[in-house]
Amino acid sequence: xxxxxxxxxxxxxxxxxxxxxxxxxxxxxxxxxxxxxxxxxxxxxxxxxxxxxxxxxxxxxxxxxxxxxxxxxxxxxxxxxxxxxxxxxxxxxxxxxxxxxxxxxxxxxxxxxxxxxxxxxxxxxxxxxxxxxxxxxxxxxxxxxxxxxxxxxxxxxxxxxxxxxxxxxxxxxxxxxxxxxxxxxxxxxxxxxxxxxxxxxxxxxxxxxxxxxxxxxxxxxxxxxxxxxxxxxxxxxxxxxxxxxxxxxxxxxxxxxxxxxxxxxxxxxxxxxxxxxxxxxxxxxxxxxxxxxxxxxxxxxxxxxxxxxxxxxxxxxxxxxxxxxxxxxxxxxxxxxxxxxxxxxxxxxxxxxxxxxxxx
Amino acid sequence: xxxxxxxxxxxxxxxxxxxxxxxxxxxxxxxxxxxxxxxxxxxxxxxxxxxxxxxxxxxxxxxxxxxxxxxxxxxxxxxxxxxxxxxxxxxxxxxxxxxxxxxxxxxxxxxxxxxxxxxxxxxxxxxxxxxxxxxxxxxxxxxxxxxxxxxxxxxxxxxxxxxxxxxxxxxxxxxxxxxxxxxxxxxxxxxxxxxxxxxxxxxxxxxxxxxxxxxxxxxxxxxxxxxxxxxxxxxxxxxxxxxxxxxxxxxxxxxxxxxxxxxxxxxxxxxxxxxxxxxxxxxxxxxxxxxxxxxxxxxxxxxxxxxxxxxxxxxxxxxxxxxxxxxxxxxxxxxxxxxxxxxxxxxxxxxxxxxxxxxx
Numbered sequence: 001x002x003x004x005x006x007x008x009x010x011x012x013x014x015x016x017x018x019x020x021x022x023x024x025x026x027x028x029x030x031x032x033x034x035x036x037x038x039x040x041x042x043x044x045x046x047x048x049x050x051x052x053x054x055x056x057x058x059x060x061x062x063x064x065x066x067x068x069x070x071x072x073x074x075x076x077x078x079x080x081x082x083x084x085x086x087x088x089x090x091x092x093x094x095x096x097x098x099x100x101x102x103x104x105x106x107x108x109x110x111x112x113x114x115x116x117x118x119x120x121x122x123x124x125x126x127x128x129x130x131x132x133x134x135x136x137x138x139x140x141x142x143x144x145x146x147x148x149x150x151x152x153x154x155x156x157x158x159x160x161x162x163x164x165x166x167x168x169x170x171x172x173x174x175x176x177x178x179x180x181x182x183x184x185x186x187x188x189x190x191x192x193x194x195x196x197x198x199x200x201x202x203x204x205x206x207x208x209x210x211x212x213x214x215x216x217x218x219x220x221x222x223x224x225x226x227x228x229x230x231x232x233x234x235x236x237x238x239x240x241x242x243x244x245x246x247x248x249x250x251x252x253x254x255x256x257x258x259x260x261x262x263x264x265x266x267x268x269x270x271x272x273x274x275x276x277x278x279x280x281x282x283x284x285x286x287x288x289x290x291x292x293x294x295x296x297x298x299x300x301x302x303x304x305x306x307x308x309x310x311x312x313x314x315x316x317x318x319x320x321x322x323x324x325x326x327x328x329x330x331x332x333x334x335x336x337x338x339x340x341x342x343x344x345x346x347x348x349x350x351x352x353x354x355x356x357x358x359x360x
Numbered sequence: 361x362x363x364x365x366x367x368x369x370x371x372x373x374x375x376x377x378x379x380x381x382x383x384x385x386x387x388x389x390x391x392x393x394x395x396x397x398x399x400x401x402x403x404x405x406x407x408x409x410x411x412x413x414x415x416x417x418x419x420x421x422x423x424x425x426x427x428x429x430x431x432x433x434x435x436x437x438x439x440x441x442x443x444x445x446x447x448x449x450x451x452x453x454x455x456x457x458x459x460x461x462x463x464x465x466x467x468x469x470x471x472x473x474x475x476x477x478x479x480x481x482x483x484x485x486x487x488x489x490x491x492x493x494x495x496x497x498x499x500x501x502x503x504x505x506x507x508x509x510x511x512x513x514x515x516x517x518x519x520x521x522x523x524x525x526x527x528x529x530x531x532x533x534x535x536x537x538x539x540x541x542x543x544x545x546x547x548x549x550x551x552x553x554x555x556x557x558x559x560x561x562x563x564x565x566x567x568x569x570x571x572x573x574x575x576x577x578x579x580x581x582x583x584x585x586x587x588x589x590x591x592x593x594x595x596x597x598x599x600x601x602x603x604x605x606x607x608x609x610x611x612x613x614x615x616x617x618x619x620x621x622x623x624x625x626x627x628x629x630x631x632x633x634x635x636x637x638x639x640x641x642x643x644x645x646x647x648x649x650x651x652x653x654x655x656x657x658x659x660x661x662x663x664x665x666x667x668x669x670x671x672x673x674x675x676x677x678x679x680x681x682x683x684x685x686x687x688x689x690x691x692x693x694x695x696x697x698x699x700x701x702x703x704x705x706x707x708x709x710x711x712x713x714x715x716x717x718x719x720x
Contacts, residue, residue: 086551089696131551136527145522154522162505162514167496167527170554191446191491336452
């Protein structure tokens, strides 16, 4: 029996014993909000600071209490049979729970989030998977998966996909890795990824390319995290030069987000560095730009005012001020002004040589 | 020199000769609108009916004329060097065209669409690729790509990815295929795809699984089309039971869309059939449902009123009427009500045995 299963059974056992002893059973779980979060760069991610709420069985909590136990039971079954269920499927499963059924999926998601926080593991380890996947991989990496029938190792060589790529599955907990790469390059857009794959940039640079396709999904973040941790690989982020790239993509990748602090420790990539496009790159490379819109300006000002990550790194605060004063943003594709492969022949090699131009 | 390159050079040559002969050069291209479209099921897709516009060099057209020629020149270079450029990159390249530069990307996209229509090939053959990729593959299929350095064949075996999958590249023109599969199952959601992959459904059913992730991208549609054509494989679509699944996903996959008629012949999959979820399935399988919203009802009524595809297939017209009278929609995941793997053990096998329950 694995540790997660033991913990589920242990919690259920406590409830059962309390009932036999004619005491009120109770479930304790961390509060999930920004008020329960701190940022310490030594830890590397937004961290819950330990405030808990207790869900005690009363007349008013009886339905949620029953739903939590029924969801624990589903999780137990999934772990035992090595199966998976999407959040949406779990909602539909509840249609057979009689009066405990969920009327809308947000109710079901909330109970799942509470259960996940209570267990202190990411919900993929409980058998629950998100709807969306996302994340493509190419380069110096062999992924070791298991054949579900024979149980044998399956080695997937990411140098052998030609113009295609390996698509990251929704759950990545079971994957293992072999690699001699020097770093992971995490790329915002599918178009830039395709260019680097087409020209086998991963071979020239000795790296692993990962396409995030915008804000990385849970599976993509977890994959990068597990790979970088297992193989001690630094992660360099290459996004558009705008606040969306800096904060929504890079900051989420590196330290996580505020509203899901209980899982940041599984998903964040604390050793990630921001390679570019930086505001200084816009000046140094004389990039074609677009003017910042009001909403961009607001996003930048908000980051300076409210984001603990920006508060911690003065380099980021300065960079955001610089971008606001430029009043401009630039995209990864803007290097095409010089030559389609300028990014491969000049920009990336120059940046890799000079890490002083990066942001933390 | 390949045929596309010859055609580009031929058009350029005509313009050049006209100029030498002191005549006004002119470019002729199909009109791109619903008014220039017809649907014939023998053809299988929305088809341009041949109305053309001529772009003659005058004082008022000089800039667009120059841009078209410059874009033809970029395409020539891309084809010759076997390189690619995203629509966004092409827009940035124009920043070096002096007065002929594009101010906004929509201008650039329009010239590209005209050029594509003029050439009567899909723009991927001109070296221009979309920004977004999308589409995952698992199952009984070997994809043959080429190594860009050695030029040697690369065989990619889609039975050997474990829980992962092959990610379709942005351009698929060069791929070849080997397979003994009996059909292609094109699936709407990544979650359902992951379930079928996890349980190796492709092996049980002898098929190829393709995840469309909502409305399929150009690359995904072209991949399915090329694979089904090359290997004479039927394509079965499995989407949510709603108008978005029927029209935006399935109808686009099968016959294409109205606003891009000049490329439908490359992207549509005329032999596709709709396996489910049908409105009748909602009744027969007593599926959990959601009420239709006003916008859903409008979409259904619009399809009956305006869609040449629905006009042609009375079965679809009846199905849409049925769904409107039910006032409900159902999702692929709704089968989880019975059992997580009901869809694998019961629904898909039953449907495959009884094609009378499908829609055309």
